[in-house]
Amino acid sequence: MPYWLDVVRDCKYDEQKPEIQNVVSGDVNGDGAQDILVVRTCTAITSYWPSTVEIYDGTSRVSKPKRIGTLLTDHTEGPYVHSVKVNRGVVEITAYGVDAHTDNSCPNAVFHYRFRLAGNTWGLLGQTTGKRLAECPRIGS
Structure with a gap:
């Protein structure tokens, strides 16, 4: 099993380090192999730092996993992933984030969020906003 901190993308700023929030598996491309989804954030330089979900092909070599996608890279809500699962090839993510009524x-x-791989492109199938939170959730380590 690869050491995921050596594999995931670097953080935006030099003083930040990647943090692995969760690692789950599921077949996202329909080839029957269990692909690996690595939920990653960076050490916070503010209140919290948003998450991304990096996806690695389950048929690639364990010593050099092949990244086949990174989700949540351009979402303005600043999503901090709470859970991720794969359901019939669809990646379903629940995250805490900010709406237009608050600061960051x-x-x-x-x-x-719901994503599906089509060819080599990840498409957003849907995004919904659930309940508003009454207080700041406990996030991070």
Whole structure:
């Protein structure tokens, strides 16, 4: 099993280090192999740092896993992943984030995302905003 901190993308700023939040598996490309989804954030230089989900092909060599996608890279809600699962090839993510009614210091809403791989491109099937949070959730380590 690869050491995921050696594999995931570097953080945006030199003083930040990647942090692995979770690692799950599921067949995202329909080839029957269990692909690996690595939920990653960076050490916070503010209140919290958003997450991404890096996906690695389950048929690639364990010593050199092949990244086949990175999700949540351009979402303005600043999603901090709470859970991720694969359901019939669809990646379902629940995350805390910020809506238009708050600043970026504390997530105030729950967001749900659904992605599917089509060829070599990840498409967003849907994004919904769940309940607004009454208080800042405990996030991070």
